Amino acid sequence: MGKKVLIFGIDGGTWKILRPLMKMGLLPTLSQLVDEGDSGILYSTLPPVTAPAWTTFQTGVSPLKHGIMDFLSFDRSKKTCGLINASNVGYPTLWQLVSRAGMKVISINVPVTYPPKEINGYMISGILTPSTESTFTYPIDLKEEILGEFGEYTIFVSHDVLRLKGFKKFVGKLIEAEELRTKVALWLMNKTSWNLLMIHNQSSDSLQHAAWPFIDPEGENFNFEMFEMCIEFYKSIDENINQIINQAGEAAVIIMSDHGFGPLQKVFNINRWLLEEGFLKLRTSTLRRAEQLVRKLDKYNIARKVIPVRKREKIRKRLDFDHYLDWNLTKAFVPYGSLYACLFVNSKDKGEIKTILDELSEKVLEVKDPETGNRVVNRLIMTGNYTDGSYSFERSLPDAIIEPENGYSFNSSMAREALFYTPSFRKGAIGRHEMEGIVIFNKEMALSMHIKGKDDLSIGELTPMILSYLGIPLPFYMVEG
Ligand SMILES: [Zn+2]
Helix, strand or coil: CCCCEEEEEECCCCHHHHHHHHHCCCCHHHHHHHHHCEEEEEECCCCCCHHHHHHHHHHCCCHHHHCCCCCEEEECCCCEEEECCHHHCCCCCHHHHHHHCCCCEEEEEECCCCCCCCCCEEEEECCCCCCCCCCCEECCCHHHHHHHHHCCCCCCCCCHHHHHHCHHHHHHHHHHHHHHHHHHHHHHHHHCCCCEEEEEECHHHHHHHHHHHHHCCCCCCCCHHHHHHHHHHHHHHHHHHHHHHHHHCCCEEEEECCCEEEECCEEEEHHHHHHHCCCCCECCCHHHHHHHHHHHHHHCCHHHHHCCHHHHHHHHHCCCHHHHECCCCCCEEEEECCCCEEEEECCCCHHHHHHHHHHHHHHHCCCECCCCCCECEEEEEECCCCCCCCCCCCCCCCCEEEEECCCEEEECCCCCCCCEECCCCCCCCCEEEECEEEEEECHHHHHHCCCCCCCCEEHHHHHHHHHHHCCCCCCHHHHHC
16 A cells, blocks of 8 residues: 555645634644654745646646746737636646656546546546536546535535625535535545555635734734635634544645735736836727726626626636727737736837836836835846747747835736725735735654754745655656755
8 A cells, every 4th residue: 555645735724823723722733743853944936826836736847938927828929818727737737747657646626637638547627627517526426426425516606696795604615515515525535555645725715804904913904804714714724633643543644835925905907117117009990989888887887797708708708808908009018917916028029028028027126006005016036038048939938027015916907097905805815815824734744854953944945845655756857945
C-alpha cells in the first residue's frame, strides 16, 4: 500500500481567525495537529489569487511558468477574455504525477480541476465547474453514483444565498455543503485505498469575502453575533477534518491555505484611470452607445426586468475588449484581475513595451485615495517576458501585474464611471486576499520532512515535499525552481 498523504485545503485560511479560535479551545483537531506537529505561514503566489495559487500547488511551478494569473485569461490574437480551466494547465499535476507512479489518488473540490483529467483514482472537480449538471467527476459515472447515494452535491455555494437570504442562512448553507463533502469523502475512502487524498474547503473563502470586517477579531468593525456564526462554521470544519483523519489511519497530514485574508476598503477602477491618463482609448460607435445604455439600465435594475437573460448575455459578450477599445490608440489595458491588475501592453515592440511600462509605473504609483490621501498601488511588477529575449506575443501572460496597497483591490470593469468605489456587505466582497496563509503538518509529516524549525514556506514548495514523501522522483522543472 505504501505511504499516504492526506491534504485539507482551507481556502483563504488565516491565523488571524484560527489562532483565536484555537486559544478558545474550539478547534481541538487543529490544535492537536499544531501541538504535536508543526505549523507556520504559507506564502501565496503572486498574485495571491485562488486560481494561480492552487495551480501552483498542483504543478509545483510559479504562475509565470504555468501562465494562470486569475480566473480569466486574455487571448491576445482574438482580443477576448475567457474563463480558465484545467485544460489551460500546461504542466502535469500532482494527481497525474502520483497516478503515473502507480499510486492511487482521490481529489475532491480542488480549484482548477475542471474538466477532470484521467487519474488513477477518483476526482471531483472544484470551483469553476459550471454546475453539477456538467461532468464534474472522473470517472464520469462517479457523478451518478454520488447523486444516487447522496441525492445532491454542492461544489460551490452561490453568493446569491447571502444577498437574498442573509448571513445566517448563508453560513448555514456553507456548513451544510462542507459536511456533505465530508460524507462523500468518507464514502470514497471506503470504496478504495489511496496514497494521496485531498479535500478542499472552498466555503471558508466565501465566508471571509462576505464578512471579513465583522469577523476579524482585530478589526474595528468586529461584530460578536456574526463572529459566533463564523465560530460554528470553523467548528464544523474542525469536526470534518477529525472524521477524515480518524478514518484515514496512519498518514502524513497537511492542512493548507492558498492565501490569507484581510479587509477590503476600496476598489480602484484601473481601466477608468488608464482612460483618464490616456493609456486607453474607447471606440465611439452606435454599438457602444447601446451597450452603455444597457449598463445604465442594469445599474438601476431595469434591464434585468425588460431584457431576457439570454439577450443580456449576448450584449455582455459584446463588452469584450475587441468591441470597445480603440486598438489603434490604446497603449495599455487591464482585461482581468480582481485583486491584482493584470496589465497588457498593446504592442509587439519590446522597446515600446518597456517605455510604456516605465511611464505607467511611475504614474500609477502616484495614485492616491482622494478620501484619505493614502497610496493605492504598492508596486508594478513586470513579468519580464520582453527583456530576456524569450518574449512570445502569443503567450497569454500579462506584461505586468499591479499590486495594490493593503485594503485596496482592482476592478477591470469598464462599466463603472468613478475611479473608486466602496464595496458593501451583501452586494460584494468586503474582504480580500493577502499573501500570508497557513500550513499545519501532523507529526508524521513534520518529522519525515525534518521541517521542525524550518521557517515559513511558500505554496509551491509543498508540491515537491509531497512527491518526495511518497518516494516519487521530482520532475526537473520542479528542482530548477
Ligand atoms: Zn482562494
